[in-house]
Amino acid sequence: GAGVSQSPSNKVTEKGKDVELRCDPISGHTALYWYRQSLGQGLEFLIYFQGNSAPDKSGLPSDRFSAERTGGSVSTLTIQRTQQEDSAVYLCASSFHGGGANVLTFGAGSRLTVL
Amino acid sequence: KQEVTQIPAALSVPEGENLVLNCSFTDSAIYNLQWFRQDPGKGLTSLLLIQSSQREQTSGRLNASLDKSSGRSTLYIAASQPGDSATYLCAGPKSGGYNKLIFGAGTRLAVHP
Numbered sequence: 001g002a003g004v005s006q007s008p009s010n011k012v013t014e015k016g017k018d019v020e021l022r023c024d025p026i027s028g029h030t031a032l033y034w035y036r037q038s039l040g041q042g043l044e045f046l047i048y049f050q051g052n053s054a055p056d057k058s059g060l061p062s063d064r065f066s067a068e069r070t071g072g073s074v075s076t077l078t079i080q081r082t083q084q085e086d087s088a089v090y091l092c093a094s095s096f097h098g099g100g101a102n103v104l105t106f107g108a109g110s111r112l113t114v115l
Numbered sequence: 116k117q118e119v120t121q122i123p124a125a126l127s128v129p130e131g132e133n134l135v136l137n138c139s140f141t142d143s144a145i146y147n148l149q150w151f152r153q154d155p156g157k158g159l160t161s162l163l164l165i166q167s168s169q170r171e172q173t174s175g176r177l178n179a180s181l182d183k184s185s186g187r188s189t190l191y192i193a194a195s196q197p198g199d200s201a202t203y204l205c206a207g208p209k210s211g212g213y214n215k216l217i218f219g220a221g222t223r224l225a226v227h228p
Contacts, residue, residue: 004158031214043159043204043218056215091158095214102214103149106158 002026004107006092012113013082021077021110025094032075033095033104034067038088046090049075050098082114117142121205121219128226134192136222138205141186145207148181148188149216153202162203163190195226 005024013019025032034046045059049069057067064083069075079086089109095102118141128134138148147166151159163172165181165188172179178191188205202223206216 006158033214033216035218042220043206043216045215045217048215093159098214103161103164104159104214104216105161106151108158 004092004094004105006090006107006110008110009108010111010113012115014115015084016081018078018080019082019112021079021090021092021112023075023077023092023094023107025073025075025092026105027073029094029096029105030072031095031098031102032069033093034075034077035091035093036088037091037109041088043091046077048098079112082112084114087112087114117145117207117217119205119207119217119219121203121222123222124220125223126225128195128224130195130197130226130228132195132226134195134224136190136192136203136205136224138188138190138219139186140188140207140217143183143186145183148179148205148207150177150179150188150190151204151206153204153221155201159204192224195224197226197228199226200224 007022032049035043048056051072064080067077089111091109093104093106095104120139122137149164150162153159163179165172176193181188202221204221206218208214
């Protein structure tokens with residue numbers, strides 16, 4: 001597509017429920033990143049995909065968080081047993097490849113509110 | 116560990132002023148430096164990317180410089196307009212071959228008519 005698409009744009013859930021956030025990167029972009037932006041905080045790196053592999057998942061806050069990418073395209077970030085501190089905007093970005101010379105294109109984000 | 120700091124945290128100026136936003140980083144091995152703009156409720160838009168071998172990049176009224184030795188980057192906005200109001204973020208990847216960006220907390224800019 002023309003840009004990075006994320007869905008849902010807004011998600012309100014109850015504490016303890018599982019949620020899935022989806023990212024559809026720009027066609028042809030092999031690198032995909034998930035970031036989290038909490039209220040009043042900077043952007044926090046979560047995970048990096050190159051193709052379908054995740055060579056760096058060091059930013060995932062706990063084992064309740066997982067992500068996968070299939071077909072070198074769409075990625076899903078899953079949060080199990082959500083907690084109130086998981087409330088944040090989850091941003092996905094993609095780039096042509098993972099090298100440092102590549103500009104990242106971000107999606108509009110998925111705003112998660114855990115009640 | 117790479118840390119990125121942005122000063123000021125917030126800035127309010129009248130239209131037409133020239134502005135300088137500052138970004139400092141602790142690890143001079145930074146691979147490149149990117150400036151982004153974020154509008155309320157929106158994602159990030161890349162403004163400028165400066166490679167480690169470059170010293171500055173220009174796009175329209177925006178000019179960004181990079182001084183790796185001092186660990187600083189500046190974003191210069193000429194003749195500011197109300198449409199420039201947004202949060203400006205700088206970010207750089209740690210050296211290591213891929214684009215894992217470390218972000219500053221941002222400068223929130225308001226340009227009033």
